[in-house]
Amino acid sequence: MISLPRPAAIVLDIEGTTSSTWFVHDTLYPYSRARFADILSREGHPDVERARGQIIQEAGLDPEAGVDKLVAALEGWLDSDEKRTPLKTLQGLIWAEGFSAGDLTSHFYPDAIPAMRSWHEQGIDLTIFSSGSVNAQTSWFGNSPEGDLLPMFNGHFDTENAGPKKLPSSYATIREAIGVPAGQLLFFSDLVEELDAARADGWGTVGVRREGDQYFDRGVGDHPEISSFEQVTWR
Known part of the structure; x- marks a missing residue:
């Protein structure tokens, strides 16, 4: 005490x-990893657009980089457990949809x-x-x-x-x-x-x-x- x-x-x-950190790593991280490409393919969402620009800047990518390169940057940060703001932004959007759909608790x-x-x-x-x-x-x-x-x-x-x-x-x-x-x-x-x-x-x-x-x-x-x-x- x-x-x-x-x-x-x-x-x-x-x-x-x-x-538990393990719940996040074993449940939430794979859930977001499987959906990075989908969310980055969406047009017009301000949070996604902001995150896309941040990924390009922080990863040193070409401004016209395709979804595959953006996803590769996100997965690299995820693998090394880096707390990058665009990664956390997109994970938050993905998880919010998962919670809303009843996939996650x-x-x-x-x-x-x-x-x-x-x-x-x-x-x-x-x-x-x-x-x-x-x-x-x-x-x-x-x-x-x-x-x-x-x-x-x-x-x-x-x-x-x-x-x-x-x-x-x-x-x-x-x-x-x-x-x-x-x-x-x-x-x-x-x-x-x-x-x-x-x-x-x-x-x-x-x-x-x-x-x-x-x-x-x-x-x-x-x-x-x-x-x-x-x-x-x-x-």
Whole structure:
């Protein structure tokens, strides 16, 4: 158990924190990979058009590059687990369609939803900061095994509207948007680099280490550590 000052707001990572990284890698990634060509072939969708331009720029492709080259760039980023914004944008669109069609249901650790409900009922503001796009986040929390969880959350941030998760400036952006002093913010993540970045902006932090999850062996440095949200108490 750890005892922490009661925060005004909690910001949560998703993969490895509320939900298994393996579910994302083994279920959601293949689902999106099989549909990259289809979504990139669509014309007139502003998010797809923006992502197409970002792929060309970030991958150094010819402006007239065909769908096959765009897909190859996406698959290369996916294979190396790079958190590229155009990749996350397109995955979010694909997953949203999958959730809407009933093909997908999001995963949560058994302690995650009860903890989030409890914190929400206590009047603590809840926000998400994930490398997955805002579109993917809303689909994820809107299609949980317990139904729509979105009413519990006040905001969603990703690498496009906040910035990279390992930079302190991203947490400053979120802090300013939420309007809560850094000392009253608490960030939960399984990645020490993200925890370090949040702490550099003055946030409180909690490292989440889930046995068997992708980054368990890396540890969480000198941040307070839990394996379940049930281990968190307020003072």
